[in-house]
Amino acid sequence: MTSLSKNARVAGLLYILASMVGVVRLLYIPTILIVHGNATATANNIVAHESLFRLGIVSQLLASVLWLFVPLALYRLLKEVDQALAVLMVILGSLMQVPIFFFNTVNDAAALLFARGGDFLTVFDKPQRDAFAMLFLRLHHQGDLANEIFWGLWLIPFGLLVYRSRFLPRFLGVWLMVGCFGYLALSFTGLLFPQYEDKVFTYAQPLMIGEVATMLWLVIMGAKE
Numbered sequence: 001m002t003s004l005s006k007n008a009r010v011a012g013l014l015y016i017l018a019s020m021v022g023v024v025r026l027l028y029i030p031t032i033l034i035v036h037g038n039a040t041a042t043a044n045n046i047v048a049h050e051s052l053f054r055l056g057i058v059s060q061l062l063a064s065v066l067w068l069f070v071p072l073a074l075y076r077l078l079k080e081v082d083q084a085l086a087v088l089m090v091i092l093g094s095l096m097q098v099p100i101f102f103f104n105t106v107n108d109a110a111a112l113l114f115a116r117g118g119d120f121l122t123v124f125d126k127p128q129r130d131a132f133a134m135l136f137l138r139l140h141h142q143g144d145l146a147n148e149i150f151w152g153l154w155l156i157p158f159g160l161l162v163y164r165s166r167f168l169p170r171f172l173g174v175w176l177m178v179g180c181f182g183y184l185a186l187s188f189t190g191l192l193f194p195q196y197e198d199k200v201f202t203y204a205q206p207l208m209i210g211e212v213a214t215m216l217w218l219v220i221m222g223a224k225e
Contacts, residue, residue: 008167008168008223009222010073015073015214016216017220019065021059021063028056029053039134040127043129047115050116051220052144058107060103064102064103075087078158078165082161083163085157085160085161092141093158100146104174111134114132123144141187141190145187148184152187155183155211159173159175161173167223167225172217179208182207186204
């Protein structure tokens with residue numbers, strides 16, 4: 001195995017690992033525990049499955065730590081193509097995204113405190129605590145929507161580097177750059193027209209799945225000299 005292929009596979013493995021850990025809170029927890037439009041049912045689910053909800057918080061923290069190293073691994077692979085673009089990729093892909101990931105766990109911690117109640121929160125009755133729990137879960141989602149701007153923007157320098165590299169397929173570079181507009185559309189729709197967010201997500205998925213194709217290519221095929 002060449003050093004180039006080794007770097008590609010390491011970057012791909014980190015990419016897959018960080019994404020799989022992050023999906024626990026991003027997709028699995030909302031599907032299992034959050035009942036849209038029903039604060040009481042949601043709070044009851046959180047209390048009944050507290051360990052699972054805490055696992056979601058920990059998984060987001062762990063994914064954030066891993067995500068610090070994903071753009072760095074890609075930087076090591078692609079820096080010889082264009083160092084300025086590679087630096088921009090790290091800034092947009094790591095330095096801008098990770099702090100928002102970390103901050104968003106505070107919203108989940110607050111939702112858990114209100115759902116459990118007790119101690120100093122006894123001044124609120126249960127419907128009020130349930131409403132506050134749902135409020136912080138909504139704030140978490142708004143944080144994700146804001147972060148999706150950077151989930152999209154970092155794909156532009158990343159895609160350009162892949163396209164110019166000559167040791168990775170150019171179609172992956174194009175797919176990554178197109179994926180940027182999928183994330184931006186999803187972010188701005190969720191912020192401006194939330195009633196259409198689910199529909200836009202359905203249409204944007206084929207654009208955003210270029211990341212999955214890229215990480216699998218890196219792990220399976222590596223890079224050619």
